[in-house]
């Protein structure tokens with residue numbers, strides 16, 4: 310597997326190629342133009358892509374449709390990825406609606422929300438946007454394999470997050486995106502990413518005049 | 520200024536020290552224990568902190584209260600940081616409420632939401648949680664210096680984000696946290712961070728079995 314920073318750039322290149330495709334762009338794109346749109350220098354673009362194969366023609370650039378399909382295959386974006394959310398509070402509900410909206414509107418958006426989980430009896434049994442059922446957290450162990458959930462999004466309070474993650478790992482989850490502002494521990498085979506708003510704000514604060 | 524990856528870890532160490540303080544922990548902490556809680560090896564902890572000064576005693580560790588205050592000073596977390604949100608939709612409103620809640624409840628949380636901006640006439644003039652006024656986006660140029668806004672959070676649609684950022688940069692903003700899934704361009708003196716949920720999901724997808 311390639312380093313994470315390379316994968317982050319590939320995901321960016323794919324999004325740019327999908328934006329161009331949707332704008333009915335030209336057939337070819339140079340590493341310079343792709344780089345300019347991604348904020349990456351053209352040599353880096355060529356180096357990143359060369360890790361995965363020979364996609365461009367010298368002096369002509371990359372054929373947009375072809376490169377897009379290749380990147381989709383590399384990033385597993387050429388199939389539907391099932392996602393579930395644990396913790397259907399303020400943030401969970403905003404993310405759930407966002408995912409549902411994008412999946413129905415954009416033909417390239419691969420993430421399908423298939424379930425939600427919560428421990429609040431007042432929420433369990435209801436449906437988000439009349440389509441996605443909120444299951445009790447106690448059912449996570451059987452629902453995860455049954456619904457073939459690929460990625461779990463965690464939007465529970467920080468002090469509940471590790472217990473939820475442990476339950477999900479035992480049920481066989483492979484990838485987690487955590488929003489709770491706390492360090493979580495998972496075994497090496499589980500991929501864990503954070504989206505930590507308060508940590509981002511704290512980092513930005515460092516760059517302000519003291 | 521230290522590299523971004525170091526600052527990200529310092530922010531993590533600070534949060535851990537604040538959690539210990541709130542739990543009325545012991546007076547000292549070793550680089551090993553701080554490292555274990557942060558998921559970082561102890562040599563890295565010592566190296567990070569040594570960039571900023573001599574904070575620990577050989578064999579004894581770091582005095583929790585002292586190190587916490589030093590990290591707060593380094594990260595500008597020892598003063599209130601004024602934050603504003605542009606785009607008061609699903610995500611903007613969730614983030615606004617979250618910030619207001621943490622600022623009132625936690626004595627260490629330095630981020631105060633002082634304003635919100637939108638271009639929807641139906642939203643302008645209303646108040647979030649009866650306290651934070653939603654100004655028209657056209658007023659950003661004068662409100663930014665007037666309210667001494669340090670950090671701007673961008674939660675507008677992707678195709679509106681660059682224009683909003685250009686307006687904010689002209690008004691003198693120093694730091695931006697962007698949630699719109701698009702690459703933004705700012706001059707070197709403006710610090711720009713992204714929180715891009717769809718990019719995170721795309722990266723996680725790479726690690727699933729093909």
Ligand SMILES: NC(=O)c1ccc[n+]([C@@H]2O[C@H](COP(=O)([O-])OP(=O)(O)OC[C@H]3O[C@@H](n4cnc5c(N)ncnc54)[C@H](O)[C@@H]3O)[C@@H](O)[C@H]2O)c1
Nearest residue numbers: 396397398399400427428429464465466467489613614617
């Ligand atoms: N709201 C935001 O904008 C925002 C921003 C950044 C980070 N966060 C983080 O995201 C998380 C969620 O925030 P929120 O504002 O949506 O909180 P919230 O209190 O509105 O929602 C939390 C939800 O999690 C559920 N829950 C609690 N414990 C659970 C458990 N053990 N199993 C299953 N469900 C459980 C609750 O019933 C509730 O529905 C928090 O960790 C918060 O720090 C939120």
Ligand SMILES: NC(=O)c1ccc[n+]([C@@H]2O[C@H](COP(=O)([O-])OP(=O)(O)OC[C@H]3O[C@@H](n4cnc5c(N)ncnc54)[C@H](O)[C@@H]3O)[C@@H](O)[C@H]2O)c1
Nearest residue numbers: 403404407606607608609610637638639674675676677699
């Ligand atoms: N909702 C989510 O959970 C979520 C998750 C990840 C990323 N995002 C991203 O965050 C952004 C906001 O998403 P949302 O779901 O809140 O959308 P939304 O449509 O609910 O809200 C967008 C808000 O921005 C305002 N707006 C539009 N153009 C503006 C302009 N030029 N100046 C000022 N205000 C303007 C609109 O009036 C609206 O209030 C989008 O870029 C989206 O891709 C959202």
